[in-house]
Amino acid sequence: MQFEFQVTEDDLLGFNNYHYKHSPAIKRHIFLTRSILALSFAIASILINLIITDGMVLLAVAIGLCIGLFMFVITPPLMYRSMQRNAKKVFREGKNTALNTINRYEFTPEGITHHSPISSGNISWQAIEKIEADSKAIYLYAGAVSALVLPRRLFSNDQEFQETLGQLQRYKTAAA
Numbered sequence: 001m002q003f004e005f006q007v008t009e010d011d012l013l014g015f016n017n018y019h020y021k022h023s024p025a026i027k028r029h030i031f032l033t034r035s036i037l038a039l040s041f042a043i044a045s046i047l048i049n050l051i052i053t054d055g056m057v058l059l060a061v062a063i064g065l066c067i068g069l070f071m072f073v074i075t076p077p078l079m080y081r082s083m084q085r086n087a088k089k090v091f092r093e094g095k096n097t098a099l100n101t102i103n104r105y106e107f108t109p110e111g112i113t114h115h116s117p118i119s120s121g122n123i124s125w126q127a128i129e130k131i132e133a134d135s136k137a138i139y140l141y142a143g144a145v146s147a148l149v150l151p152r153r154l155f156s157n158d159q160e161f162q163e164t165l166g167q168l169q170r171y172k173t174a175a176a
Helices: 009-022 024-052 057-093 158-175
Strands: 002-006 102-108 111-115 120-124 130-133 137-141 147-151
Touching: 009 024, 009 057, 009 137, 009 147, 024 057, 102 158, 130 158, 137 158
Parallel strands: none
Antiparallel strands: 002 102, 102 111, 111 120, 130 137, 137 147
């Protein structure tokens, strides 16, 4: 099975987004951040409201809890948008020569062969940690935060996408 395509910024951002939403470490970080922010805003709001409302504790607690809950809910989308903006900035910092060239990947039971005008190499299936997919691509993880991305646009239909995903998983399983 062979694919020839140019990697785009959208492909890399798609992987970045996928990883951001599925990484256990990032999920823990978001939960801790949103919890600390919500608690901090709730406590600060309660204290400020106690001063302003002249001791109306119930009102101060209610306002503080509402603000804390709001922060707990709003934090993940804000962090996600911030991550997307920062990832785009990082991608645009370098020359990104790999984005401007055609890459050819061949997948066989022995491994993955890569060729482009600027590089070539082989990857054994043992080097692939896991294979995952979403509606946008197939991700062959070669490390915790790096993956070979096969974008959905390479496949003519969902059946071809699913068959390719299945074949890649069989190659990986057979090599284990």
